[in-house]
Amino acid sequence: MNVSDSSIFDLAPVAMWIEDFSGVKQLFDRWRAEGVEDIRAFFREDMSRVEACSRAIEVLRVNRKTLSLYEAQTLEHLTSNLSTVFRDEMLDSHINELSALWNGETDFESMGVNYSLSGRRMDIHLKGSVLPGHEETLSRVLLTTEDVSERESARRNEIASRQYAEGLFSNSPVSLWVEDFSAIKDLLEDVRLSGVEDFRVFLDVHPEFVRQCMSEIRIIDVNQATLELFGASDLNTLLARQNEIFRDEMEKPFREQLLDLWDDKLHHHREVVNYALDGSIRNILLHFSVLPGHEHDWSQVQIALTDITARKKAEAYLEYLGKHDVLTKLYNRAFYTDELNRIERKSQRPVSVIMMDLNGLKQVNDQLGHDAGDSLLRRFGEVLEGVVSRPFSAARIGGDEFALLMPGSDAKAASAMVETIHELLHINNQFYSNAPLSVSIGWATSREGESMDALVKRADMAMYEHKRLSARDPLNPDYAKVSRG
The missing domain is CATH 3.30.450.20 (PAS domain)
Known part of the structure; x- marks a missing residue:
């Protein structure tokens, strides 16, 4: 290297090294003689072989930028601390350079990690070139090491951000x-x-x-x-x-x-x-x-x-519970009250109302237990469920009290509905002969200008009249008859 080349080398803004790889060449020759063909596999098999190559490299010269980059005072200061500079991940990237030289390439580059003498980690972009005339011995190799830590840090952050976003999306x-x-x-x-x-x-x-x-x-x-x-x-x-x-x-x-x-x-x-x-x-x-x-x-x-x-x-079930009696599956008193108000507002006439009371429920509860009483209530709920469809509605409005609202229905329709209820009760009792259902029923159809409250009271009074007659003589044939208000 002449004086002019020397000045350029020393003043170059990139860290530059001149190294002697002839010791590496000797190791290569020996391994070839031993039959090694796949150098990468050979290195991966035993990483100490990479370390042996690294020790065989002699640093001949570095420029000022190199000393500054690695925080070294002199060449001797740097070379005496190379174990601090080249360590950890450096061996993996070193395989790439050695493999290129093994394959006869005179130019190579790789990414690696170096450390300054103070321990600062640096991402390094390394480029190497065998100088002309030294291809056979590898005794002169020019290397440059560029600190690309900022770029690589940004790249790693970008990868981490992408992986984070992908992780949030995927998981x-x-x-x-x-x-x-x-x-x-x-x-x-x-x-x-x-x-x-x-x-x-x-x-x-x-x-x-x-x-x-x-x-x-x-x-x-x-x-x-x-x-x-x-x-x-x-x-x-x-x-x-x-x-x-x-x-x-x-x-x-x-x-x-x-x-x-x-x-x-x-x-x-x-x-x-x-x-x-x-x-x-x-x-x-x-x-x-x-x-x-x-x-x-x-x-x-x-x-x-x-x-x-x-x-x-859950919302649908809560809404159902708000309108239905859980035991009988019929509507509850809240729905019944709202429906009465709705029919009143719409002035939907005629309207028929059927009021019903399950006879003897208290005695069954007292003598046989509430499970037996609940069974009677469920059975009667099934009977009403079988005869009622919209716009009619059946509701359990008390412990043993039931109501059936029939908007748009006259007295003839109400009477037919009562007969149907009795028919289903008769069929049901045939299946449960040991626990027959007994129901008092009263009904009424609206009169001109009559309010719903007044109509319900008439149907209610008719039901209680039927109940009074039934209580007086349960064996009387009139027991099965229905009162009309």
């Missing part, structure tokens, strides 16, 4: 979908450019537009929770059977979703109904969000689906 307990809505955005823009201002009216006139938009959705990815929610074995199965998941009621909420998008509402939620692949219903809370950075084209949107099927069932 979320909520069903997540990434979809492409860009085609839908184009369709909406076309409609807007055509002069449409009232999009809701447009959809009323062109309902097929909703189905067209649904067909333009492109699914990019779904997570594991999605497959589990809909009972799909894999993504391909899910995609192939989408029409089984999104059907029936789905078109209506999607129409509302389009209206939100038309109004630039890029984040919204609503309840929808989907179906699992086994046909079972999934009540879903759908959250829609255009992902940041994609507001201009909607090419990436996230759909989060929360399964609220259990909640909806």
Whole structure:
């Protein structure tokens, strides 16, 4: 190296090394003679062989940038502490350089990790070149080591962030979908450019537009929770059977979703109904969000689906309990009162009311226990359930009291209903001859201008009159007759 080359070497802004690899060449020759062919496998088999190569390398010269980068005062200071500089992960990357030289290459590069003498970790981009005239002996090799720690740190952070996001997506307990809505955005823009201002009216006139938009959705990815929610074995199965998941009621909420998008509402939620692949219903809370950075084209949107099927069932059951008697499955007094008020407000006439009382329930409870009494109540509930359909309604309004409301029914219809009840009671008692049902019944049909309260009182009085007669002489044939108010 002449004076000019020496100056360039010393003043170069990149850390440069001149090293003697002839000792490595000698090791290579010996191993070849021993029959080694796959040098990488040879090194992986015993990493001490890599260390032997590293010890065989002699550092001849470094430039000022090298000393500065590694925080060394002199060449001797640096070389005497090479075990601090080259350690840990460096052996793995060193295999790449040695393998290149083994294969006769005169230029090589790799990524590795070095340490300054103070212990600072550095990501290093290493490049090496055998100097001309030294290809046979490898006695002169020029190396550069560039500190790329900042770049590599940013790359690792980016990878970590991506893995974190992917982990959240993949392992979320909520069903997540990434979809492409860009085609839908184009369709909406076309409609807007055509002069449409009232999009809701447009959809009323062109309902097929909703189905067209649904067909333009492109699914990019779904997570594991999605497959589990809909009972799909894999993504391909899910995609192939989408029409089984999104059907029936789905078109209506999607129409509302389009209206939100038309109004630039890029984040919204609503309840929808989907179906699992086994046909079972999934009540879903759908959250829609255009992902940041994609507001201009909607090419990436996230759909989060929360399964609220259990909640909806619980709500339905609570609503059922609010209106029904748990024991008999008939309506309860609260529903009965509301229904009376509703009929009163609608002035629905004529109206017939049948009041019923289960005779002897207290005695059965006292003598045979409440289980026996409950059995009687359930049986009578089944009888009434068998004869009543909307708009009629049967309710248990007290411990042993029942009412049947018949809006729109005259006296003839009420009388026929009472006869039907008696027929079913007779059949039921044939099956339970050891515990027959005994019921007092009274009924009334509305008069001109009569309130519902007055009508119910007349039916109630008729029922108590029937009960009084029955109590006086249960064996009298009149016991089976029904009183009319």
